[in-house]
Amino acid sequence: MSLKSKIITEKLPLHVAIIMDGNGRWASQQGEIRTFGHQNGVKSVREVTEAAAETGVKFLTLYAFSTENWNRPRAEVNALMELLIHTIHVEKETLNKNNIRLLAIGDLMSLPEKCRKELNEAIQETSGNDRMSLILALSYSAKWEICEAIKRISNNVCTGKLDAEDINEKLISSYLTTAGIPDPELLIRTSGEYRVSNFLLWQIAYAELYFSEKLWPEFTREDFYEALINYQNRERRFGQTSGQISKS
Ligand code: FPP
16 A cells, blocks of 8 residues: 555645765666666656655755766766756656646756756746746755855845845845745655765755665655655654643
């Protein structure tokens, strides 16, 4: 029986973020080259996106390419860019059919022009959809994002558009690439690695962390449901005591 029936709709996280890890190791296990793992990772992207939308999650952020990933062998970087272009092109229709809006965060100007064009078209063509937002983190790192925000804030202070006294958590959030998107309540990482790898460092301050031993191409909709159920069984205290939480 599917774990889906055990999910309590009222206790769903609004925003789930995922570090999709283990494509390379999965490919090695199959005796294949790393790009074979990325190609098979797309199947999990599709499955988890569908599962998230069907359960009622409103925002799903996927770490598809980090700033640090540019340091991988050129052939792998090129293959990943080609895969992104192809996948976005092919999946655009499915996103529209499922009323899912595509968004992207990261240093998008550093992406190859063809990739940017495909991405912008898909963002434009899905902009009217409101069932769920699928946010791709591309050429993204949290430290890069925070540096960019600090540059813009200090510039606005210097030119008098902003008073330094007005800098608070809300203002900083509004300068990040995720402005307007609620912070993720649940962060999933696959492949048995216990790190956050420069992903949404500001936004995950109070997120529940869930680590799966599965490599990303093996991660199924049932694994996603299991993560949601695990999240729903946790007590989120936000610095308060258990007693205070049960009274509220
Ligand atoms: C991490 O596995 C995965 C990536 C760096 C890329 C993820 C990309 C995809 C799943 C395909 C395209 C995605 C979309 C959204 C269209 P790894 O290579 O670091 O694996 P390893 O740790 O085993 O080496």
